[in-house]
Amino acid sequence: MRLIARLSAFALALSVAAPAAAQQPGDTLEKVVILSRHxxxxxxxxxxxxxxATAKPWPRFGVPPGHLTANGGALSTLFGSYYRDLYAKQGLLAGADCGAVYYWANVTQRTIATAKALGEGLSPGCAVDVHTVGEGKIDPLFEPVKAGVAKPDLALARASVAGRVGGSLAAWSASHADAIASLDELLMQCDAAPCPKAQGKRRVYDEAPAFLDDADETVGIAGPEAFASGVTESLLMAWADGQDFASLGWKDLDEASLLRVFPLHQAEFDLRLRAHEVARTGAGHLASRILATLETKPGKDAMGDPKAKMVVIVGHDGTLAMLGGLLGLEWAAPGYQPNQIAPGGNLVFERWKRADGVRVIRVRYAVQSLSQLREKTPLTLAAPPEASPIFVPGCSQAGAGYDCPAERFAAVVKGAVAR
Known part of the structure; x- marks a missing residue:
């Protein structure tokens, strides 16, 4: 127990220090792009x-399916306020410059509302103008195939996914036996899996692993992991929203039980979306736009006014997952699975000019912990969100912040997209 406590304290110390650890005397922060999940x-x-799929009643959210909740909006505003404090301290933001931050969101209620809520904290006193492609249109940043800016090679995409599991899902799924049992016990509220079958109930054990022939460019799979993906995400959202499961008769639902079932969702997400051919098709256009925005002389694909110091893009968990898979970005945060993208989690790309004159890109993943979400904990420089500095393969150097020279970052992005 003492060792666990020490390791937890060490991890917390790293997460708290991460945003500021890379800044050295004479370093100047010039531009920030934040890619956030709603x-x-x-x-x-x-x-x-x-x-x-559950033995007990399900909480009601009070808003339509898929919509941002009131608590979700409040939590996003807390995150925005933290970024305002952080970037004011680091010299990027100052005063009441309402043009300093440019906001872009996908055309869904939850993404637009999240961007507005972030803006309430990040741009206080300003009228937050959230840009979109317009209602009823398809945004190529988030759906490049449907928008016609990317053409998938479905056979190659499916091969790139199948090749990660030796062409068969059976052994891959069998490796998740402990998490499958934990989810069955949690959903069906029994003492030991497999829980007894109940009339009218779907069970995680009843789902056979298989690839779906009629899937789109993201490659679909069936099985316990796919079954669990939507259910565990719904559990996560309800827990983060502060829903009272105990009053509905649920037992043993807490952070520890969530951590035991998260691997199923993350395994399914990682397999489908981080496979390179899927990620290249799904995130290539987005990566090019982010690169253009970060360049010192913004290209034609740059987002927002070139004078804007920050660009905030709000999309979905799949958006971050595919970009991470495309560029080989890996992250971890206490209480979550590696590369898991919790609500409000974001990838942060910062362009710094070091004291030696070299411009570098520093990347990190930031997210509110489960406790910070459920308790709506204010975020401050002394009590920040969890943060994970990211090493960019083929680019990052040793040292705090994993500096990635800007010219090399451009080559890595262009190479990944071109492949």
Whole structure:
């Protein structure tokens, strides 16, 4: 127990120090691009549908399926306020410059509302103008295939996914036996898996691993992991929203039980979306736009006014997952699975000019912990969100912050997209 406590304290110390650790005397922060997942939303499925997979009633969110909740908005504003404090301290933001931050969101209620909520904290006193492609249109940043800016090679994409599991999902799925048992016990509220079958209930054990022939460019799979993905995400959203499961008769639902079932969702997400051919198609256009925005002389694909010091892009967990897979970005945060993207989690790209005159890109993943989400904990420089500095393969150097020379970062992005 003492060792665990020491390791936890060490991890916390790293996460707290991460945003400021890389800054050295004489370093100047010039530009920031934040790619964020939307905040806490209602489950995508109806409570009635979710209850076919659980023994106990499901909480009601009070907003339509998939919409940002009131708590989700408040949590995003807390995150925005933290960034305001951080970047004011680091000299990027000053005064009431309402043109300093440019906001872009996908055309869904939860992404637009998240961007507005972030802006309330990040741009206080300003009218937050959230830019989108317009209602009823398809945004190529988030759906490049449907928008016609990317053409998938479905056979190659499916091969790139299947090749990660030796062409068969059976052994891969079998490696998740402990998490499958934990989820069955949690959902069906029994003492030991497999829980008894119940009429009208869907069970995680009843799902056979298989690739889906009719899937789109992201490559679909069936099985316990796919079954668990939507259910565990709904559990996460309800927990982060502060829902009272105990009053509905649920037992043993806490952070520890969530951590035991998170691997199923993350395994499914990682397999489908971080495979390189899938990620290249799904995130290549986005990566090029982010690169253009970070360049000292913004290219034609740069987002926002070139004078804007920050660009905030709000999308979905798949958005971050595919970009991470494309560039080989890996991260971890206490309480979550490696590369897991919790509500409001974001990838931060910063362009710094070091004291030696070299411009570098520093990347990190930042996220509110489960406790910070559920308790709506204010975020401050003394009590920040969790942060994970990211090493960019083929680019980053040793040292705090994993500096990635800007010219090399451009070559890595262009190379990844071109492949």
């Amino acid at each position: 905040g806490v939303r209602a489950a995508m499925s109806s409570p009635e549908r979710l209850e076919t």
